[in-house]
Amino acid sequence: MTIANKVLAVNNDLPIRTDAPVHSGKVRSVYWLTADDSRRLIKEKGYNVAEDSPLAIMVISDRISAFDCIWHGEGGMKGVPGKGAALNAISNHWFKLFKDNGLADSHILDIPHPFVWIVQKAKPVMIEAICRQYITGSMWRSYVKGEREFCGIQLPEGLEKDTKLPELLQTPSTKGILEGIPGVPAQDDVNITRKNIEDNFEAFNFKSETDITLYEKLLEEGFDLISGELAKLDQIFIDTKFEFGYVTDAAGNDKLIYMDEVGTPDSSRIWDGSEYRNGKVVENSKEGFRQLLLNHFPDPDILLNKDRMEEREALARDNALPESVLMAVSATYTGIAEKITGEKIVISDDPKAEVIEILRNEYNLID
Template sequence: MSSDFSTREALDNCITETNISGLPAPYKGKVREVYQLDNDKLGIVVTDRISAFDYIMKQAIPFKGQILNQLAAFSFEKVKDIVATHVIDVPHPNVTIAKKCDPVPIEVVIRGYLTGHAWRVYKSGKRELCGVKLPEGLKEHDKFPTPILTPATKAQEGHDEDISEEEILSREIVEPALWNEIKNAAFALFEQGTKVAAEQGLILVDTKYEFGLYNGELTLIDEVHTTDSSRYFYLHGYEERQAQDEGQKQLSKEFLREWLMEHDFQGLEGQTLPDLPDEFRMEVYRRYAELFEMLTGKKFEPTLEKDFNKTLEGILK
């Protein structure tokens, strides 16, 4: 972290919500606050909130929004030749000006490895995920023979739910020709993300993509290949760690999920969301910053805002 800021300043200056006078109230997602600027343009503000198991944590992570937004901008630039993106401009570390798209109501998840949710399903004894047959004899973090597609519905409230391609088409959630275009784009994006990661000594383990239509054109929206949407392993030593049944160190939100599970929280009924200790919040920040620096090859330089809402007014109004 920049020596200009103390740990206390970083923790005390997290951006958890925005309020811009003169603009309609934003749509508030788990992390992003989205302002409609005109009929076809949005102002997307990435806050420092962090979520897991579909719950927003009570404490935010210093500079997470800046890291996430700038990493998304870097990754959108890397994939713009594969599919159109919603990015118009990135005028501030926390802000993206984007095309207003009609979202496709499916999260498109590509998995290259048996990790996270896929591993939890596999460990339970199931050998099918979202209609995809899983090979026998795999262990946690093994690579799949080829990447698999495991979509999920985008829930307005509560948990996203796994869904198969067959269900997407039979329920007419997405028209067949469009779904085929989405599927082809998603695998191409994953291939490109894998290449970029490998060049920087990382493995892109799995990721989610969100798509929309802008004037009828398929467009990649939300974020791409970031710490929130993707999971990464270190490439160096991966094979040795697998051979010795050692865990893989992850640059992702999985370690937050693991911390929560250790503290008896998985978002289940009757469980209490724990507070995140300050040192753990700083550890999360350091992991986000490390991935940013590894993927981009640039040092992360945080910007401390004295009056973020006033800054936003100057950008969005």
């Protein structure tokens, strides 16, 4: 079997029983279960959700996106072997630690397979909740150009690239296009201030103004917990993105929870501690792949300039990356996942067949 066959690239064609269109994102596909199947599983499995809660099967893939494009490799490789399993394993680990430490629950109810989550429907808070402990990436690029205010926070003069910030910064941005909010452009991923959120908390889907403080507390506590655990492995938690939403439990209580993914190489920057102390940044995250792409193509502005999206999409479509590049990315993802979880990431020979078998035999979700 070729390595390309071990990649789960297409994840929106599983024969899962559903009466709604499959929603496919850059990495995950979501299958909303029928009302009957949702109700049956809640009863059979004893999930702590309202009995009429909609449930979904969320299937991760091994696709890799960067700069808003999906990339592929030579030899028919449509993704990175082990990437999906690594991302899920890391998120599962952190979500469990959050719950065990009394922070908040997540949207995950069950994990039938390394590629699969059973999740409850959540009403998302329309904020990409970003925390930064070091100045690097887009913040550094803006700082060099003379910008000193980020999301209403004033940065001091004299900061140096890749160094620790004076304090942990929360720099939120919009999740999706939000219209009609004064001072906030109707664009995805626009930086916003705390005052923007306070003045328009309902537009961001907060149930109350006090929940803004709660989300900030959960963001900071989650960041600190992951940062502390990574420090034990001599890894540095640089920055990350969290997402939040509301769910209702079996007793009818509304809860603010963590959702999407947390502390993964896709949503965070993680640096090797010993290399950093020697003056070198070694990424254990997707940032390493981004840097590789910037170095690989002769005109990196195509990847950084949003006005050149057509050219960027053509680059991703027309250029198969060397297999060695994708295998190096695989080693990064599986390596950091095994460090964090203490368990081996097994690269399945046929992940799709395994998922179908489990969902048919153990969950009765496939006709």
